[in-house]
Amino acid sequence: MLSEFDLIAKYFTKPVRNASLGIGDDCALLTPVPGTQLAISTDMLVSGTHFFADTDPRQLGHKSLAVNLSDLAAMGAEPVAFTLALSLPKPDEAWLKSFSEGMFSLANICHCELIGGDTTKGPLNICITVFGRIPLGQALRRDRAEYGDDIWVSGTIGDARLALAHCRNEITLDKQDFNAVSPRLHMPIPRIMLGMALRKNANSALDISDGLLGDLTHILDASGVGATLNTDSLPISPVLARQTEDWRMLCALTGGDDYELCFTAPPSKRSRVLEASARTGVPVTRIGFIENEPGLRLRNSHGEPVTFSRHSFDHFLAGSK
Structure with missing residues (x-):
């Protein structure tokens, strides 16, 4: 031995x-x-x-x-x-x-x-x-989001939680769909090059490890701002798009383990953000904006409020995932 x-x-x-x-x-x-x-x-x-x-x-x-x-x-x-x-x-x-x-x-x-x-x-x-x-001085931090910033997400979100649901027998995916989403749970890709490319373009950032709602709230709390998200703009995979609305919302908003980047940047930097995306080969999607009013609000593309009561993952809160 x-x-x-x-x-x-x-x-x-x-x-x-x-x-x-x-x-x-x-x-x-x-x-x-x-x-x-x-x-x-x-x-x-x-x-x-x-x-x-x-x-x-x-x-x-x-x-x-x-x-x-x-x-x-x-x-x-x-x-x-x-x-x-x-x-x-x-x-x-x-x-x-x-x-x-x-x-x-x-x-x-x-x-x-x-x-x-x-x-x-x-x-x-x-x-x-x-x-x-x-x-020196170029670190992307959680406490630098500013009023009017766009909110962006890299890649797609929710697939890791969908794969976990299959593994837990909460839902059943066919073999092809499970094979498509399983790597997101077991072999996530850290967005190193995108993060480096955003240094002078983004105001704040974090990675989505415990779910978009919970993780974005960390930015809002640290920066003393609020936000509105457009739930129709959330970037999801074709596999997740085929699931019920409840599962789409749960996975995209509160699912962890995707390890995509969520970041904010001023509208004046949109072209540079898209250039960073193209240069690194990582797609990015604009999903909302930063507001002065505290709190996180969900709306659809018609501006109508969306109600969702689930929470992101927390190790010390039973039933949070």
Whole structure:
């Protein structure tokens, strides 16, 4: 059976280029680049809470890093490095090989290197901390939305929640539809390049991890503003569009795990936002606008109020998802 240090050496030790010192000492060393700020974020994934116990380990390796890289994307940060803390019931080599391959495949694409961490025996639990860099003063923050800003969303939203509903037997999708939406749940794509392209164009941003309504409310609360959303403008996939209205609304407004970007930008920057979208190959959709009146209002394309009482996901509120 593998020891802790054999496990680390065999599956998680790689040469580093961004860091001054990687795995093997008490600490890793990162040398700051002059004129930049360091962006740091941590996410924990717990078996049974964030993923099913039988989730494919390669997909899990990808998602574990992707959800953290998505936080960097939301700030407009360029990925640099990450650490991994991993709790395992036992050192299953086939699982570790697949998990590490999925994780490093995404890490290599995003030029983000593993520089340290920890392993221990216990229930399956994955905790990653990412480090990114941003030019000084250019970070996209939640507290900078302004009156009159457009509200935008990247990609499509709701598919991850739809796939989860199928996995939970809440609904039944045919094989083709499930295969279309399943990657959104298991292998989300962090919008790194779009986030970086929005640095000088957007006023505020975050990633949609717990549902559009709840996450956008974080921007509104932090910025001291309100908003109106056009529910007919929400970008959804053809698979979700074929579902009932209740499921379309639930998935698009409160479904988590899409890891798309929600951001605000002044109307004068619309052409630049669309240029950033075209340059990065990530579609964006204008779904509403920022107002001075506090609160979040839902209306259809005719301006009629839309009533929706569901809430986004909250770990400590039972039945919130």
